[in-house]
Amino acid sequence: MLFRPLFDQDTWTYTYLIADEFTQEAVLVDPVLEQVERDLKLMNELGLTLKFCLETHIHADHITGTGKLHDLTGCESAVPENAHATCANRFLKDREVLQVGGIEIEAIATPGHTDSHYAYLVNSDRVLTGDALLIRGCGRTDFQSGDAGTLYDSVTQRLFILPDETLVYPAHDYRGHSVSTIGEEKRWNPRFAGRTRAGFIELMGKLNLPDPKKMMEAVPANELCGKVLATALR
Ligand code: FE
Numbered sequence: 001m002l003f004r005p006l007f008d009q010d011t012w013t014y015t016y017l018i019a020d021e022f023t024q025e026a027v028l029v030d031p032v033l034e035q036v037e038r039d040l041k042l043m044n045e046l047g048l049t050l051k052f053c054l055e056t057h058i059h060a061d062h063i064t065g066t067g068k069l070h071d072l073t074g075c076e077s078a079v080p081e082n083a084h085a086t087c088a089n090r091f092l093k094d095r096e097v098l099q100v101g102g103i104e105i106e107a108i109a110t111p112g113h114t115d116s117h118y119a120y121l122v123n124s125d126r127v128l129t130g131d132a133l134l135i136r137g138c139g140r141t142d143f144q145s146g147d148a149g150t151l152y153d154s155v156t157q158r159l160f161i162l163p164d165e166t167l168v169y170p171a172h173d174y175r176g177h178s179v180s181t182i183g184e185e186k187r188w189n190p191r192f193a194g195r196t197r198a199g200f201i202e203l204m205g206k207l208n209l210p211d212p213k214k215m216m217e218a219v220p221a222n223e224l225c226g227k228v229l230a231t232a233l234r
Contacts, residue, residue, distance in 0.1 A: 001103055001123060002046070005169060005178055006039065008032040011062040011214070012172045015039065016128055019048045020101025027052040027100045028075075029120060029128055030171055031065035033226050039065065040072065050075040051100055052090075056130030056171055057117040058083055058222045060144055061212035067227035077225055080109065083116040087225035092118065110158055112151020113139035119159060126167035127182070133159050134170040135177040138191045141204050143211070144219065148204035152197045160186050 004017040015035065019026035026048040031039055043050055050073045053066040057080065066077045067087065076089040078098065083091070092098065094109035106121040110132040117139075120128045131139025133155050141148040164183025187193060191200065212218070221227070 002026075002048075003122070003126070004042070006035065006042075008035050008062065010034065012174050013059075013062050014169065014171055014173065014178075015065075016169060017042065017048075018100065018103060018105070018122060019043075019046070020103050023101035024048050025051045025101040027054055027098070027103075027105065028065075028069065029054045030056055030059070030130070031069055033063040033065045033068060036065040036068050036072070039069070049073075052098065053077045054098070054105070054120065055079045055083070055085070055222075056119065056128065056132075057114045058085060058144065058219060060215045060219050061172075062214060063218050063221045064226040067225035070225065080107070080116040080118040084223050085225060086223065087227060094118075108158055110151075110154035112141055112148065112154045113144075113146055115145035115147070115150075117154075121162070121166075125165075126169060127159065127162060128169050128171070129159060130171045133168060133185060133189070135168065135173055135180045135185070136175070136189050136191075138189070139172075140207060140209055142207070142209065143215075148201040149197060151204075152192070152200045155192060156197075160192075 002019040006015040015031050016029040078090040079085045079088040081091040081093050092107040096107050098105040108119045110119045111117050113131040162182045166182040168180040
């Protein structure tokens with residue numbers, strides 16, 4: 001399996017390129033509109049065909065590259081089944097497995113950051129945690145139908161039950177990290193380690209974070225797979 005984390009410095013976002021080197025089929029998880037050229041160039045150089053763009057959730061901090069990539073490559077877009085995205089080709093159910101060549105990508109419903117958030121377990125040994133679980137942190141829960149209690153349940157009951165050695169690849173990092181493990185996060189993530197559900201809800205209620213700078217444009221654009229602004233920017 002080819003597995004490449006790609007970073008957008010402007011929004012601190014990780015996009016993941018995952019491909020079967022034998023069938024040359026690829027999937028991009030959480031592509032960023034401004035990085036579409038970078039991603040296409042890399043896939044061209046590696047001789048890959050983009051089959052799917054997969055979203056962990058409808059983002060508030062960046063515009064997805066999915067609409068533009070669909071137009072340029074004909075790839076399908078896949079999102080969680082209850083995501084408010086009218087443009088998607090495929091709506092994945094909880095525990096549904098997406099097959100990309102010989103690679104198995106299992107959807108794990110992990111709501112709380114948003115009400116339709118999924119993590120994706122890749123070939124059983126690494127999990128793309130989106131904004132549900134970040135390295136030593138987690139996504140905020142104060143907008144987009146977020147709910148702190150729901151996020152606590154998702155992380156502790158659906159992600160922390162994975163084997164300790166499972167690699168954790170988040171959708172963002174703000175402190176220079178790129179990978180962790182489930183065991184490490186269970187022990188050292190300050191949002192969850194030794195914290196009760198009630199304690200987590202109290203902590204998340206006191207964060208008082210400013211809105212993401214692109215929120216007003218990003219959410220409505222992403223509900224259309226980023227197509228509104230993709231057209232305007234092209
Ligand atoms: Fe997010």
